[in-house]
Amino acid sequence: MRARRMAGLVVVLAIVVGLGAGGGAQAAPLAALADAEVQARVDALLAGLSLEEKIGQLNQAGALPFPGSPKIEDVVSTGGAGSVLWLNDTKKFNELQKIAVEQSPSKIPLLFGLDVIHGYRTIFPVPLAMASSWDPDVPERAQTVAAREARAAGIHWTFGPMVDIARDARWGRIVEGAGEDPFLGAAMAAAQVRGFQGPTFGAEDRLVACAKHFAGYGASDGGRDYDPVYLPETQLRNVYLPPFQAAVKAGVGTFMGAYMDLNNVPASGNSFLLRDVLKGEWGFQGFVVSDARAVANLVTQGFARDGRDAAYRALHAGLDMDMASNTYPQHLAGLVADGTLKAAEIDDAVRRILTIKVRMGLFEHPYTDESLLAKVVASPEHNKEARWAAQRSMVLLRNEGKTLPLSKDLENVAVIGPLADSQDATDGSWLVFGHTSNAVTVLQGIKAKLPNARVEHAPGPEIRREFPSFFEAFMPGPKKAPQTPEEAEAAFQQAVATARAADTVVMVLGESANMAGEAASRASLDLPGRQQELLEAVVALEKPVVLVLLNGRPLAVAWAAEHVPAILEAWEPGSAGGHAVADILFGDVNPGGKLPVTFPRKTGQTPIYYARNLTHSPEGRPMYSQRYWDGAVAPLYPFGFGLSYTTFSIADLKVSAPQVKLGEEVTVTADVANTGSVAGDEVVQLYIHQKAGRDSRPMRELKGFERVTLRPGEKRTVAFRLGPDELRYWSTSAGAWVQDAEAFDVWVGADSTATLSASFTVVP
Numbered sequence: 001m002r003a004r005r006m007a008g009l010v011v012v013l014a015i016v017v018g019l020g021a022g023g024g025a026q027a028a029p030l031a032a033l034a035d036a037e038v039q040a041r042v043d044a045l046l047a048g049l050s051l052e053e054k055i056g057q058l059n060q061a062g063a064l065p066f067p068g069s070p071k072i073e074d075v076v077s078t079g080g081a082g083s084v085l086w087l088n089d090t091k092k093f094n095e096l097q098k099i100a101v102e103q104s105p106s107k108i109p110l111l112f113g114l115d116v117i118h119g120y121r122t123i124f125p126v127p128l129a130m131a132s133s134w135d136p137d138v139p140e141r142a143q144t145v146a147a148r149e150a151r152a153a154g155i156h157w158t159f160g161p162m163v164d165i166a167r168d169a170r171w172g173r174i175v176e177g178a179g180e181d182p183f184l185g186a187a188m189a190a191a192q193v194r195g196f197q198g199p200t201f202g203a204e205d206r207l208v209a210c211a212k213h214f215a216g217y218g219a220s221d222g223g224r225d226y227d228p229v230y231l232p233e234t235q236l237r238n239v240y241l242p243p244f245q246a247a248v249k250a251g252v253g254t255f256m257g258a259y260m261d262l263n264n265v266p267a268s269g270n271s272f273l274l275r276d277v278l279k280g281e282w283g284f285q286g287f288v289v290s291d292a293r294a295v296a297n298l299v300t301q302g303f304a305r306d307g308r309d310a311a312y313r314a315l316h317a318g319l320d321m322d323m324a325s326n327t328y329p330q331h332l333a334g335l336v337a338d339g340t341l342k343a344a345e346i347d348d349a350v351r352r353i354l355t356i357k358v359r360m361g362l363f364e365h366p367y368t369d370e371s372l373l374a375k376v377v378a379s380p381e382h383n384k385e386a387r388w389a390a391q392r393s394m395v396l397l398r399n400e401g402k403t404l405p406l407s408k409d410l411e412n413v414a415v416i417g418p419l420a421d422s423q424d425a426t427d428g429s430w431l432v433f434g435h436t437s438n439a440v441t442v443l444q445g446i447k448a449k450l451p452n453a454r455v456e457h458a459p460g461p462e463i464r465r466e467f468p469s470f471f472e473a474f475m476p477g478p479k480k481a482p483q484t485p486e487e488a489e490a491a492f493q494q495a496v497a498t499a500r501a502a503d504t505v506v507m508v509l510g511e512s513a514n515m516a517g518e519a520a521s522r523a524s525l526d527l528p529g530r531q532q533e534l535l536e537a538v539v540a541l542e543k544p545v546v547l548v549l550l551n552g553r554p555l556a557v558a559w560a561a562e563h564v565p566a567i568l569e570a571w572e573p574g575s576a577g578g579h580a581v582a583d584i585l586f587g588d589v590n591p592g593g594k595l596p597v598t599f600p601r602k603t604g605q606t607p608i609y610y611a612r613n614l615t616h617s618p619e620g621r622p623m624y625s626q627r628y629w630d631g632a633v634a635p636l637y638p639f640g641f642g643l644s645y646t647t648f649s650i651a652d653l654k655v656s657a658p659q660v661k662l663g664e665e666v667t668v669t670a671d672v673a674n675t676g677s678v679a680g681d682e683v684v685q686l687y688i689h690q691k692a693g694r695d696s697r698p699m700r701e702l703k704g705f706e707r708v709t710l711r712p713g714e715k716r717t718v719a720f721r722l723g724p725d726e727l728r729y730w731s732t733s734a735g736a737w738v739q740d741a742e743a744f745d746v747w748v749g750a751d752s753t754a755t756l757s758a759s760f761t762v763v764p
Ligand code: BGC
Pocket: 115, 159, 212, 291, 292, 518
């Protein structure tokens, strides 16, 4: 053992010395290393580690000074951590790394992880917004910039992309994902992995990505964060898993387990998910980290008897790294000593972590140049990218009488609402620790666009959560006392008076950043606070009113959809968001985003999504169509919906063959033309319905989309291929993936209610 250990260390030292510790242009690009060479290095490292050192690699230590937690320097110097999270300080990264590399027994460098969700210094639209672009280039380019900035700060590993499908807008974390659809979600997941990690794993300006939260987290009962999830295998495999599998196919380095119970087995101790599906069927070679404290929480959740049982069940189920619960360091050695866990199980987990460390070049580049970040974030390109991403992510929901675009000759504009000048709502949910905002608000964006106009602002009554977020404890700065009812009333009157004195009113309403995200579920999807009342009071003034929504989830804005002539869904658009809103409001940019999630009319319609199955009493038949006696069943805005300042026609739908054999492809084509007078983007969407089969299938499923830019009068043919990957599904009846020889309907159009249709049949 001793000899093997020495041999391992000698190999590691040779590698580090040979390539120059701390960087240097001569370092081989790690991705270029053949797998066999990576494995040889990992074998050598592993052979040199004691059991304690191995267990150290499986621990991710939290750097937040929680009461009673050991000093992070002590954990690192004794070899007690393979990774550190919740730190965002380049100097401190280097200090800890020096301790790891020079003082810890194994000398293995630390992997620094942090949540870089939609930007590091330059903030991009929230992921739900980026999915609204229906353009995978948007998240790919955004996460490329995020990775470049974060890596320059010394971060190696981001806990993103979050690829949870969410069909219930009450769930606060809907903001972090790509919405309700597995096909769109898979495209956005793969794009984000490509953006974070780059074309070759281990590039010096990229991050290791982490697909989370595996799996089913978005389907929590009642939309309540962390609540149990019950998903039959057909839903899990057909709807919730495809974005995760897409991340694996895109080469994602790591996965994160979810918190909640999935069918009564917590995701962090779920060997079906981790061993059978992820590491078995999908052949995932990276490692799996728990969610924060999730291993210890197996006890809290009523699954494991105690910490020892929790450590056993998580590791045995395939969870490789313990995030911040200190359960693995406390119990794994004892579990190996008494034979409960096999040493090979520990080795497999350590091997996975070391493989990532070797492949990403951590041994060659353990340190970060402390002057790099300032140079990287100074790039004006990054701001341009953020503005472009925000422009492409916004969705025009209503535009009666061509209210938009507004004229740049306006002289007297009121910009009203609690979010109009809010950097917090503009940046959006989940920024990195210690972020100082430089967001351009909507008010600032409009002022910049109309330098000679009178632009007045009044926020109206403040909005705030009824119950504060657990995370607010971590926010810097003094906490503001709530407005008194009198102060709120005065602010209300002031806002109405400001609107009255203007010729045109832009209302900026929605949710503050802490109203969506983790631990931010809601029981109502109405505009919070007195915003609805304010909107009605301003509309009653009978001026041209435009509503800009800043929010991280669909809101039930049925009144606005009937009474406000123009509505722009701007989401939480990031640091250049105010400019992007103004670019669209004043016609410099024609909006082309589409909803990645259905908007309900009323909260009670949730969960709501387009890809439902038919029933014995299909909607549309007069006697049967009404599912609720107190309101419509149809959503306010369907999945895939979004308007433009121009008009499009989609016609001439063709299917390459009326019949194809099982396993063969059909090609579906349609012509899209810009029939209006300005250039614009249309997202051409293809939906299918399998008309009968071993199982019932959804009445529509998205299976293709393309965002095209067309000049006035320009026409383009868009083509989609439908092959076995698109036509197969997980069948409850068969207990397997199947493709049925059956008839299919196809629709191509501008949203999920498209009417242009054709059909084809798959024959044996
Ligand atoms: C969240 C994860 C996050 C982790 C680390 C948890 O509370 O659920 O999404 O990556 O914290 O910050």
